[in-house]
Amino acid sequence: MTDSFIPISKPTIGPRERELVLAALDSGWVSSIGAYIDQFEAEFARYCGTRYALAVSNGTTGLHLALEALGLKPGDEVIVPDLTFVATANAVAYTGATPVLADIDPDHLCLDPAAVRALITPRTKAIMPVHLYGHPADMDALNEIANAHGIAVIEDAAEAHGAEYKGRRVGGLGKCGVFSFYGNKVITTGEGGMITTNDEALWQRAKRLRDHAMSPMRRYFHEDRGFNYRITNLQAALGVAQLERIDEFLNRRAEIMDWYRQVIPVADGIRLNRVKNWAKSAYWMVCLEVDAFDVTRREEFMQLLKARGIDSRPYFCAMSTMPMYRQATPPVAGRKADTGLNLPSYFEMTKADVQRIGSEVNGILKSMSLM
Numbered sequence: 301m302t303d304s305f306i307p308i309s310k311p312t313i314g315p316r317e318r319e320l321v322l323a324a325l326d327s328g329w330v331s332s333i334g335a336y337i338d339q340f341e342a343e344f345a346r347y348c349g350t351r352y353a354l355a356v357s358n359g360t361t362g363l364h365l366a367l368e369a370l371g372l373k374p375g376d377e378v379i380v381p382d383l384t385f386v387a388t389a390n391a392v393a394y395t396g397a398t399p400v401l402a403d404i405d406p407d408h409l410c411l412d413p414a415a416v417r418a419l420i421t422p423r424t425k426a427i428m429p430v431h432l433y434g435h436p437a438d439m440d441a442l443n444e445i446a447n448a449h450g451i452a453v454i455e456d457a458a459e460a461h462g463a464e465y466k467g468r469r470v471g472g473l474g475k476c477g478v479f480s481f482y483g484n485k486v487i488t489t490g491e492g493g494m495i496t497t498n499d500e501a502l503w504q505r506a507k508r509l510r511d512h513a514m515s516p517m518r519r520y521f522h523e524d525r526g527f528n529y530r531i532t533n534l535q536a537a538l539g540v541a542q543l544e545r546i547d548e549f550l551n552r553r554a555e556i557m558d559w560y561r562q563v564i565p566v567a568d569g570i571r572l573n574r575v576k577n578w579a580k581s582a583y584w585m586v587c588l589e590v591d592a593f594d595v596t597r598r599e600e601f602m603q604l605l606k607a608r609g610i611d612s613r614p615y616f617c618a619m620s621t622m623p624m625y626r627q628a629t630p631p632v633a634g635r636k637a638d639t640g641l642n643l644p645s646y647f648e649m650t651k652a653d654v655q656r657i658g659s660e661v662n663g664i665l666k667s668m669s670l671m
């Protein structure tokens with residue numbers, strides 16, 4: 301094999317990232333106070349079109365903090381999609397509330413509003429849509445359900461920086477939004493996260509809880525059990541530099557998706573990302589779904605791809621199949637979890653890389669008599 305290995309994802313760190321991180325280091329403000337934190341929050345809020353943004357240690361703590369600031373407690377229920385990264389459901393469980401698992405739409409893979417409606421009870425306190433793999437959830441439909449019941453919508457936007465719903469950026473479309481800056485996300489701070497909101501009271505509560513809920517009147521007196529969910533100035537410096545380049549990153553992701561569409565023919569039972577006409581996807585992940593797959597055949601396919609120097613990853617597992625959330629699996633989520641996979645996409649990929657991946661994908665599908 302002379303061709304080099306193509307990973308599923310990798311971060312893009314350039315001279316500007318280096319410059320700002322070194323400036324933060326040289327300033328001496330290496331911990332969780334520093335000018336880059338304020339700047340990152342202000343610029344991220346502006347980017348999302350929200351009044352407030354609060355930087356946190358990662359996306360998971362951001363979700364947990366947002367739910368704590370909303371006052372969730374044991375006995376409450378939060379509706380989350382069955383197909384997501386486990387952090388979505390875990391963040392609900394950390395508060396003592398119960399994650400209620402709803403089915404997803406077969407096209408955009410986000411919460412199915414009809415499934416959500418059927419799961420509302422007097423205990424439902426929030427709906428937490430996930431903009432899965434970069435595609436926004438159907439926010440109007442979900443907000444309508446939430447408004448009818450007086451409950452909150454919290455966007456898990458960890459995978460969808462810059463995605464748009466009907467021309468509006470995610471993060472400001474519900475009560476609050478939560479982003480992740482993990483190394484494989486649209487922009488990275490190494491580890492990091494952000495809560496975005498237009499709700500001043502929610503922002504204030506989250507800000508207080510982020511730093512142990514210390515009393516403003518009396519140092520080292522704590523009226524609540526808070527957390528240390530702070531980000532560092534070093535991470536924020538990286539974030540400021542990454543955010544400067546987000547348009548460039550998103551344009552390339554869309555371009556990569558186009559290249560994939562040119563080389564992998566979509567057919568009956570073979571699909572790439574489906575995008576609704578009301579959506580602009582961030583294309584965090586390139587998605588390939590083959591209806592004839594099951595877990596075993598998909599694994600076989602991914603092994604063959606790996607032997608040809610190309611990385612891939614299966615879709616997330618359905619939450620309902622895991623020991624801590626086990627229950628009957630909603631049909632669409634279960635089917636997608638078993639048949640979908642993600643192909644490589646990252647800023648430095650070339651059209652030739654995508655052509656190589658595409659022809660290997662087509663060749664393997666043919667060899668498995670699936671194309």
Ligand SMILES: *Cc1c(COP(=O)(O)O)cnc(C)c1O
Binds near residue numbers: 359360361384
């Ligand atoms: C990455 C991710 C998170 C968690 O973010 P971390 O920064 O890794 O804690 C939460 N939800 C979804 C959907 C994610 O993809």
